[in-house]
Amino acid sequence: MTARxxxxxxxxxxxxxxxxxxxxxxxxxxxxKLSRPGRHFVAATGRSHRSAxxxxxxxxxxxxxxxxxxxxxxxxxxxxxxESHVLxxxxxxxxxxxxRSSLPGMAWAWESLNDGFFWTEAFADLSSLPPDxxxxxxxxDKLPADMLKLYLAHRDLDQHELAxxxxxxxxxxxxITTSGAEFLEAxxxxxxxxWMLERLTHRLNVDPKDSxxxxxxxxxxxxxxxAGVGYAMANAHPLTVEAADAVTPLSHQDDGVAAVLLxxxxxx
Numbered sequence: 001m002t003a004r005x006x007x008x009x010x011x012x013x014x015x016x017x018x019x020x021x022x023x024x025x026x027x028x029x030x031x032x033k034l035s036r037p038g039r040h041f042v043a044a045t046g047r048s049h050r051s052a053x054x055x056x057x058x059x060x061x062x063x064x065x066x067x068x069x070x071x072x073x074x075x076x077x078x079x080x081x082x083e084s085h086v087l088x089x090x091x092x093x094x095x096x097x098x099x100r101s102s103l104p105g106m107a108w109a110w111e112s113l114n115d116g117f118f119w120t121e122a123f124a125d126l127s128s129l130p131p132d133x134x135x136x137x138x139x140x141d142k143l144p145a146d147m148l149k150l151y152l153a154h155r156d157l158d159q160h161e162l163a164x165x166x167x168x169x170x171x172x173x174x175x176i177t178t179s180g181a182e183f184l185e186a187x188x189x190x191x192x193x194x195w196m197l198e199r200l201t202h203r204l205n206v207d208p209k210d211s212x213x214x215x216x217x218x219x220x221x222x223x224x225x226x227a228g229v230g231y232a233m234a235n236a237h238p239l240t241v242e243a244a245d246a247v248t249p250l251s252h253q254d255d256g257v258a259a260v261l262l263x264x265x266x267x268x
Contacts, residue, residue, distance in 0.1 A: 005264055006038060007204070007211040009066070009197055009223060010257055012045040012052060014180065014216035015233055019253050021055065028059045030258035034265045035061035040204055042066060044193045046179040046219050048111055048148070049074040049081065050133070068111065069177060069219050070196035071148040071187045083199070084113050087147045087188050091172065095186070096143065096150070098170035103162075105155030109134070109183075113146040126153045127183060150174075153183040177219040180237070185219065193219065194226035212264060214248070214257050216240055231260060 010016040018024045023031075031041060044066040045052050052065050053076055065074040073083040092110075099106045107126050109119030117134045119127070124136060143150075154162045159178045166176060166184075173189040201208050213220075213227035216236040221243045224230030232244035235251040248256035 005210055005212050005228070007040040007042060007201065007206045007208075008261065008264075009042040009044045009193075009211065009213040009227065011193075011215040011217070011220050011223075012043055012047060012055070014235060014252050015214050015220075016043070016257050017055070017252065018255075023055070023058050024255055024258075026255045027258045030255070030261055031059050031061035034261055035059075039265070040064065040206065042197065042200065044197060044213070044215075044220075044223055045069075046185055048072075048117075050116065053079070064200060066193055066196045066200065068149045069175070069179075069185055069187050070191045070193045072113075073196055073200060081113070083196070084148065085188050085191050086113060086145070087150060087174070087186070089143055089145045089147065091174065092143050092147055092150050092186070095166075095170045095172050095174065096152075099152070099166070100139075102169040103154060103157075103165060105157075107153045107155070109151040110143060111148045111151075112144045113148050115144070115146075119151070122155070123151065123153055123183075126155065127151075128181070148187070150186040151183045152176075152186060158182065159184050177221075178217070179219045180217045192222045194222035197223060197226060212260075214260070215244075216252065231257075233257075 041062045042064045046069045049067040063077050071085050075082050107122035109123045111117050118137045119134050174186040175191050176186045209228045211227045212229045213223045214231045216233040224244045230244045232241040232247050234248050248260050250256035
């Protein structure tokens with residue numbers, strides 16, 4: 001893969017961001033140097049557009065952000081949601097209800113397209129997410145009709161153990177994954193980073209074969225398999241490395257994405 005690549009998609013945490021969850025000066029300089037018309041740099045993250053957009057504002061090289069694991073396409077230049085794909089309220093409610101009944105100790109939270117973040121008291125106690133942007137709700141509050149992502153956690157099970165239990169206790173066709181945090185993340189059926197990137201390539205008239213993607217965790221698996229070339233970070237989860245075509249020589253903390261971009265886009 002050389003300068004023929006016309007689209008590069010990056011996960012953020014553990015990939016494009018450093019350990020402070022920010023763009024490093026080196027990464028900003030490389031993105032700005034390589035940016036040009038017809039070349040598309042795309043963020044593809046489990047983060048909401050509400051938290052991703054401010055962290056990407058240090059560069060103008062990235063216009064598009066695939067957020068909430070594919071539930072949202074955000075235009076950073078125009079500061080607006082271009083596409084959103086919400087969970088069906090009845091389906092999400094049934095999943096939560098089934099898990100509450102069969103797995104005592106469940107906790108959940110969600111992001112609403114229009115109203116932001118909500119979590120139950122139990123989820124607040126289990127999560128390391130910063131509390132300032134979340135609104136607390138009771139276990140009996142109804143789930144909204146504009147839910148972008150459902151978060152699931154358990155008092156006694158880690159995210160991988162919980163994921164193994166869900167098909168038995170709450171059969172469903174939601175897209176359920178993890179970004180490495182202590183909870184699972186569920187989006188609407190078939191909605192993944194790869195699914196939204198495919199839609200974006202049609203919008204941009206880009207052949208997916210001319211794309212590269214970078215990721216480090218399980219919510220990046222489909223994206224790395226989808227791309228013309230998928231790169232796992234040097235710090236990636238073993239299953240992510242297994243799904244990738246190549247591994248970056250450096251970790252996210254050492255600007256691993258920037259190093260590969262400089263080698264791919266040989267025309268500078």
